[in-house]
Structure formats: structure tokens, C-alpha cells
Amino acid sequence: MLSFEEQSPRRRLIIGGSSASVLAFLNLNSELMLLPANADGKNSNATEEEDEGLGVALKSLFDPNEKTKSGKVLPKAYLKSAREVVKTLRESVNEDTKNNAKFRRTADAAKESIREYLSSWSGQKTVVNEESYVMIEKAIRSLASFYSKAGPSASLPEEVRSEILSDLNTAEDFL
Numbered sequence: 001m002l003s004f005e006e007q008s009p010r011r012r013l014i015i016g017g018s019s020a021s022v023l024a025f026l027n028l029n030s031e032l033m034l035l036p037a038n039a040d041g042k043n044s045n046a047t048e049e050e051d052e053g054l055g056v057a058l059k060s061l062f063d064p065n066e067k068t069k070s071g072k073v074l075p076k077a078y079l080k081s082a083r084e085v086v087k088t089l090r091e092s093v094n095e096d097t098k099n100n101a102k103f104r105r106t107a108d109a110a111k112e113s114i115r116e117y118l119s120s121w122s123g124q125k126t127v128v129n130e131e132s133y134v135m136i137e138k139a140i141r142s143l144a145s146f147y148s149k150a151g152p153s154a155s156l157p158e159e160v161r162s163e164i165l166s167d168l169n170t171a172e173d174f175l
Contacts, residue, residue: 070131070174078127081117082175085136086168088113089143093164097155114140135171139164 066076092110095103117136127133146160 068132068175072130072174074130075126078121078124078133079175081113081120082132082136082171084113085110085117085140086172086175089139090165090168093143093156093161093168130174132171132174135167135174139167139171142167 064075064077065073066079067073068079088106088110092103092106095106097103118140121127121133142160142164146156147154
């Protein structure tokens with residue numbers, strides 16, 4: 001058996017040699033992958049468009065903003081949070097109150113998404129004047145106003161339900 005001092009140079013040689021082999025393989029492999037794309041010797045527009053598409057995809061991956069349906073650019077985090085509120089609140093409002101367990105689950109999910117949304121975006125200057133923000137806030141206020149007057153276990157009347165759903169639909173159109 002070799003001592004530690006004798007093994008150390010051998011390990012370096014093996015590790016160094018294998019990493020050089022891996023790098024050579026990767027370099028050769030990447031060159032071979034490029035050859036078929038340019039085999040005809042022409043600079044095709046498709047290749048340039050693919051390069052642009054990749055650039056746009058990478059930019060959108062790291063860009064903190066996103067373009068909405070209405071064409072505005074808003075923070076991705078806001079859009080994700082707002083879409084979640086619209087989804088969970090709509091599910092909760094549409095849920096049948098006769099199935100109490102399912103109704104509680106959807107109501108709790110809506111309550112949690114509303115809390116997260118309000119804690120993150122309430123009064124934020126970047127979104128406070130956006131139509132989606134105004135409509136979501138209006139829907140939340142309508143719901144809160146009803147339950148503060150009627151009590152936490154009251155059944156939502158059709159008039160209030162349709163008003164909230166209308167506000168949510170309007171908000172969704174701007175997200």
C-alpha cells in the first residue's frame with residue numbers, strides 16, 4: 001500500500017487528466033453540434049430568428065416585469081399574486097355553501113391569497129393606479145363589507161356574488 005505522500009501526486013494526475021478529457025469531449029461535442037446548422041454554408045434567417053428567440057426567452061426569464069393582456073408592463077410578482085387572488089376568490093365565491101368542508105377549504109385558500117396579496121401590494125406605487133389592482137381591491141372590499149355587516153357565517157346573496165365576480169372578471173382582463 002502506498003503512503004499518503006505517494007498517493008497524492010497520483011490522484012492529482014488522475015483527476016487532472018480526467019478533467020482535461022471531459023473538457024476536450026465537451027469542446028468537440030459543441031463544435032459537432034454547430035456543424036449541421038451551418039452545413040449548407042448559408043446564413044439562414046431561421047438561425048438568426050432562433051438566436052433572437054433564445055435571447056428573448058433568456059431575457060424574459062430574468063426580467064422582473066411581464067407584459068399584460070392590455071399591453072402594460074407590470075412586475076411578474078404582482079401579476080402572479082393578483083392572478084392567484086382572482087382564481088381563489090372566484091372559486092370561493094362560486095363554491096356551494098351546502099358542502100361545508102369544501103367551502104371552508106376554498107374560503108381559506110382565498111383568505112390566504114388575499115392576505116399575501118395585500119401584505120405585498122397594498123399601497124405600492126408601481127401598481128396602485130392599475131385597473132387590475134383597483135378592481136381586485138373593490139372585490140375584496142365588497143366581500144369584507146358584506147361579512148362585517150352580516151357576520152362570518154352568512155351566506156353570500158346573489159347580488160353581492162355577481163358584483164364580486166364582475167369585478168374579478170374586469171381585473172382578469174387587465175392582467
